[in-house]
Each structure stands twice: as structure tokens, then as C-alpha cells.
Amino acid sequence: MIPLITIEGPTASGKSDLALKLARELGTEIISADSRQVYRYLDICTAKPSTAEMKAVRHHLISIIEPSQSYNAGRFKSDAEEVIRDLHRQGMVPLICGGTGLYVEALLQGLFPQIGIDPEIRKRLRERLKKEGLDILYAELAERDPAFAEKISSNDRQRILRGLEVFAATGLPISEHWRRQKAEREFTAFRILIDPPREQLYARINARTERMLEAGLLSEITSVLKMGFDASSPGLNSVGCKEYLPHLLDSVSLQDCSVLAAQHTRNYAKRQCTWYRKRKFDLTLGAGPCNILKTVTLIRAWQKSLH
Secondary structure, three states: OEEEEEEEOOOOOOHHHHHHHHHHHHOOOEEEOOOOOOEOOOOOOOOOOOHHHHHHOOEEOOOOEOOOOOOOHHHHHHHHHHHHHHHHHOOOOOEEEOOOHHHHHHHHHOOOOOOOOOHHHHHHHHHHHHHHOHHHHHHHHHHHOHHHHHHOOOOOHHHHHHHHHHHHHHOOOHHHHHHHHHHOOOEEEEEEEEOOOHHHHHHHHHHHHHHHHHOOHHHHHHHHHHOOOOOOOHHHHOOOOHHHHHHHHHOOOHHHHHHHHHHHHHHHHHHHHHHHHOOOOOEEEOOOOOOHHHHHHHHHHHHHHHO
16 A cells, blocks of 8 residues: 555644645655645635745645636545655655545545436335334334444434435445445555644634735735636635625625634634544644654654554
8 A cells, every 4th residue: 555644634723834844854745635725826815835835845736726616525536646656656655734634535535436326216215204204214224234324323314315225226235335445445644633722723713814814815816806707716715715705896894804704714623623533643733843853753663564
């Protein structure tokens, strides 16, 4: 399996800074796992590394699509795999850095295979749901796929129906599809989580919101709008960007928009923290500066253990 290093954590936690330091020490390059940094022209609002930082260490999957285009975990997985294999051929251990947890998950765990479900199967299950109730369907799921049933709530209508649909369509439980997907994994990762105290994280978010405005965020958004991209463009729908559109387009108070941008960013960070609590990491960093040499030593020991 190809070894990787991931640096994960909520927005404004310091991932990019740590990635730069580690990349220099390890002689490798950085692959961005950020669903917003893929957009061109939106450098300030998506907190991209500076030009100097990207000259110091090569970064991949940054500024690769137009603001009008969409990007998803499937595309990231495909794009990242291509870069990873290239870096591996050059003798590097790729460093994945970003806070879009679903992207990292897709890369490491794989994406659930697309399964065509006959509309008749869906129709029959929904008719049964009305007649027999959710408890009966959950009991059936628990019998056919106990591993999957154990992981979900007995009230989770959507997942119960999905589990029964997949079984009816393929003759195999979802858990077996996942097991086969895992057996085909190509990568193994040393996963680092940056998890600062909540108060410290929120203070960093508030300060970064102010710095973005000082750095010319409004001019950047205005420039993108003048290019012909509108408020509905996926790239302009980023947290920390979309909140300023009412100010630029409808003369809403800049102060109100800035307060909302900081609030939405804090809410986003909270959701990210919840996501990471359900994952396992090899190293978790909290408050205070990271001991780079110690971290490199841990990574080197992990690399040796693979052999």
C-alpha cells in the first residue's frame, strides 16, 4: 500500500502552517483536501496558501476549476490518486492537508459503489413501510445485515430503506459491499488531527475574518462578480464569502455581514469537530506549537513499521 500523511482539523486550526513545516522536513509536496481552494480567483476568501508558500513547497489541487463549476468527493479522489501515484514514483510520501473530511474519507476508505436500484424495489419498500411500520423493516434489516443495522438508529428511516434496497437489488448486505471496498484500498495513512481548544479556535476564526477584510476580500469578490460569475456560482457559495454578497449587491451593512461570516465559520468549525470525533488518528495536537522534530520521528517510525 502507498503510504500517506494527512493533516486534518477544523478551519483556522493551523493545518497549512504545519503542512508546510512537515513538507520541508520530509522533502515532499502537499495535496489540498479543501473543497473551496479548488476555485480560481478566490484566494483570500478560501484562505489559500500565499504565493511565497506555494513556491517554497509545491501544492496540488488548488485553483483548478472556475467558480461556476462544481467539485465533489469523487472528482477529488480521482485527481488526488493521480498526484499521489506520481509522487510515490518519485520516492515521496504525499502529504494530504485539508478540512473537507469527506474528501479524505473518500480517498482512504473509498466511495460506496454506485448501485442501480430498480424503482419497483423502492416502491414496494415504501408501501411496506406504510403498511407494516419502521420497526418491522428495521428488524428485517437486522436479520439480513446485522453489522449495518447495529451502526444506525432504529428510527433512521432513510438508512433502513437504503440497506434493504441494496440487499434486494444485489443479494448482498451493505456491510459486505463496504468490506469488499476496503479490501481494495490502495493507501495507508499516518493521520494527524489538529484539535485546539474551542475558545482558542473561535478566537482564531474571528481574527482571520478581520484579516481577510483587511487583505482585500471585498475587492476579490467584486472582481469575480465582474468576470461574469454570479451569486449562484458554487465558488461564491463558500462560507466566509457568500455572507458579503448582500453588502456588495444590496447595500447591507458591512458590519452585519462580517459578524455573520464569523458566526457561520464558527458553526462550520463546530460541525468539522463533530466529524473528527468519530474518526481515529495516529497523532492529535492541541494547544501550543507542534514539536516538528518529534512529529517527524513518529512519522519515520510509522514508515519503518510498514516494512
